[in-house]
Each structure stands twice: as structure tokens, then as C-alpha cells.
Amino acid sequence: MTVKAATVIGGGGGAAVLCSHRLGVCNHRYLLSLNRPSSVPVPAASSSLKMPLSPKPWYHRRLGHVFVSRAANSTQPSPAAAAAADKTTVPDDEFSLAKVSFGVIGLGVGLSLLSYGFGAYFNILPGSEWSAIMLTYGFPLAIIGMALKYAELKPVPCLTYLDAQTLRExxxxxILKQVRSDVTRYRYGDEQHLDEALKRIFQYGQGGGIPRRSAPVLQMIREEVTEDGKYCLVLVFEAKALQLSDFEQRQAKFASFFGPGITAEVGKGEKDLYEVRLISDTTV
Known part of the structure; x- marks a missing residue:
């Protein structure tokens, strides 16, 4: 292949090669400056110079080696990604009567007895001799079911990591076990979960306290393990009218109420969410 135009600038131990994109020897990808070893001769510029193309020039091999090594390093996972991969959650699919709504059960059974009782009383359905009994028991069951449904407080979600589950027992x-059990089941008659605890900690309507309408609301709980290997129960509250300083001022009260044997830490989450971390002092 014949080189029509090439210019070599420099001498001694280094040279700069400028190549036109129309040449067969170099194209725009190899328009670069390179340090030529002293053992490699510099060809004189000539319009009729013929230069044999080596399939792997020395500078091509060096560039290719650097590229491969960087690609191999980029595939290595970062420490943060490796730590996140170890966080395996445990699904909360264990059946318990505490997770069943008695309001739904009472309302369903009561309405079923009332419906069948009226149908049997008017001879639309068989069993007219039992219609009086079904109406007698169906009506109070439906009333009780509606009352329980009205006063019902649903359980909050619980996110449990596998390493925390092994440390729980x-x-x-x-007290931490009792808190987890209370907030993950249906409750009746309470305005919100941990109502008594929040009333004492935030002192609703008292001097130095907060108004009851500004009370934080428990949204979820999380079981995790701290960096030093301790069990931690995280309470996630939503409080639109409070600041992080309101929780920090009562950090000692959280530790005192849910103690003994725990350390309380508070932090800010997303938007209006605040986290209270109850860390057990007991270690394996």
C-alpha cells in the first residue's frame, strides 16, 4: 500500500506522526502522538514510501492491554453493592389469629345469617324452621362486626432481614418483642399504635409537649442488624408538623420507656418520615 502524504515531526527518542484520514496506513482512530523507542527507525517522508502494515504494531498492543485491564477492573463489584446483596428479607407469611380482622369475620357471619334467615322466613330458601334462630343470632353478630370494624386499627408492615431474624430470639x-407483636396485629379501640408510649414521650397538651393533632403516626417497623452486630428494631413515624429536633430532644425518653437494655437513636428519613432505632445492648 502506498502512502501519499505523511509528515514526521521530531527526532531523537520521540516523534509525532500526523496522518491524513485518506491514507491507508492511519485513519482518524490512530491520530495520536507516541513515544517511539530509540530502536525504531524514523522513516523519511516521501511521496512514494511504502510501509508494510504489521497486524499488531507495538503501540496497538500497549493500548489494547490497557483497555482489557480496565474492563476487567470495572466488572468487580463495589463494597456497597456486595453489602446490599447480603441483605435478604424474610417474608411475613406466618398465619396467626392476631392478623385476622374480627370485624370482618363478625360482619360476614352476621350478614350471612340475616340474609339466609329472611330468605327462609319468606320461603324463598329452604329451612324455614331455622329462620327465627338465624335472625336472632345474625342481627347482633352483624352489629358487633360493624362496631369492631369501625374501631379497628390495622397492623403496620414489618420488614425483617434474615440476619435480624436469627438474632431476635x-x-x-x-419489651422489643412485645412492641413488634403489638404493632403487627389488629387492635381495637386505640387511636393509633403505641398510643400510650407516644402520649408519655411527647406529653400531649402539657408544658414542653406538643399538641395531640401533631402526634407522630407509626407507618412501619424494620428489623435489622447494626454494623457492630446488635439487634435493632426501627420505628418509622410520619410527622408532618414536627422537626428532627423534636425527636432528638426526646431521645432519652425513648430509651427510658422502651428499656431497660436498649439504646435509642433518632434520624431523618424521606419527606416527613423519622426513624427511632431501638438497639438492644445484648450481644451473642
Whole structure:
């Protein structure tokens, strides 16, 4: 292949090669400056110079080696990604009567008895001799079901990591276990979860306290393990009218109410969410 135009600038140990994109020797990808070893001769510029193309010039091999090594390093996972991969959640699919709504059960059974009782009383359905009994028991059951449904407080979601589940039985204090059990089941008659605890900690309507309408509302709980290997129960509250300083001022009260044997930490979450971390002092 014949080189029609090439210019070599420099001498000694280095040279700059400028190539036109119309040449067969170099194209725009190899328009570069390179340090030529002293053992490589510099060809004189000539319009009729013929230069044999090596399939792997020395500078091509060096560039290719650098590219491959960088690609191999980029595939290595970062420490943060490796730590996140170890966080395996445990699905909360264990059946318990505490997770069943008695309001739904009472209302469903009561309405079923009332419906069949009226149908049997008017001879639309068979069993007219039992219609009086079904109407007698169906009406109060339906009323009780509606009352329970009205006063019902649904359980909050619980996110549990696998490493925290293994530590719960050995490291969690009895109070932390009770808190987890209370907020993950249906409750009746309470305005919100942990209502008594929040009333004492935030002192609704008292001097130095907050108005009851500004009370934080428990949204979810999370079981995790701290960096030093301790069991931690995280309470996630939504409080639109409060600031992080309102929780920080009562950090000691959280530790005192849910203690003994725990350390309380508070932090800010997303938007209007605040986290209270109850860390057990018991270690394996």
C-alpha cells in the first residue's frame, strides 16, 4: 500500500506522526502522538514510501492491554453493592389469629345469617324452621362486626432481614418483642399504635409537649442488624408538623420507656418520615 502524504515531526527518542484520514496506513482512530523507542527507525517522508502494515504494531498492543485491564477492573463489584446483596428479607407469611380482622369475620357471619334467615322466613330458601334462630343470632353478630370494624386499627408492615431474624430470639429484649407483636396485629379501640408510649414521650397538651393533632403516626417497623452486630428494631413515624429536633430532644425518653437494655437513636428519613432505632445492648 502506498502512502501519499505523511509528515514526521521530531527526532531523537520521540516523534509525532500526523496522518491524513485518506491514507491507508492511519485513519482518524490512530491520530495520536507516541513515544517511539530509540530502536525504531524514523522513516523519511516521501511521496512514494511504502510501509508494510504489521497486524499488531507495538503501540496497538500497549493500548489494547490497557483497555482489557480496565474492563476487567470495572466488572468487580463495589463494597456497597456486595453489602446490599447480603441483605435478604424474610417474608411475613406466618398465619396467626392476631392478623385476622374480627370485624370482618363478625360482619360476614352476621350478614350471612340475616340474609339466609329472611330468605327462609319468606320461603324463598329452604329451612324455614331455622329462620327465627338465624335472625336472632345474625342481627347482633352483624352489629358487633360493624362496631369492631369501625374501631379497628390495622397492623403496620414489618420488614425483617434474615440476619435480624436469627438474632431476635437471643438478643431482643422482652419489651422489643412485645412492641413488634403489638404493632403487627389488629387492635381495637386505640387511636393509633403505641398510643400510650407516644402520649408519655411527647406529653400531649402539657408544658414542653406538643399538641395531640401533631402526634407522630407509626407507618412501619424494620428489623435489622447494626454494623457492630446488635439487634435493632426501627420505628418509622410520619410527622408532618414536627422537626428532627423534636425527636432528638426526646431521645432519652425513648430509651427510658422502651428499656431497660436498649439504646435509642433518632434520624431523618424521606419527606416527613423519622426513624427511632431501638438497639438492644445484648450481644451473642
Amino acid at each position: 437471643k438478643c431482643a429484649t422482652p
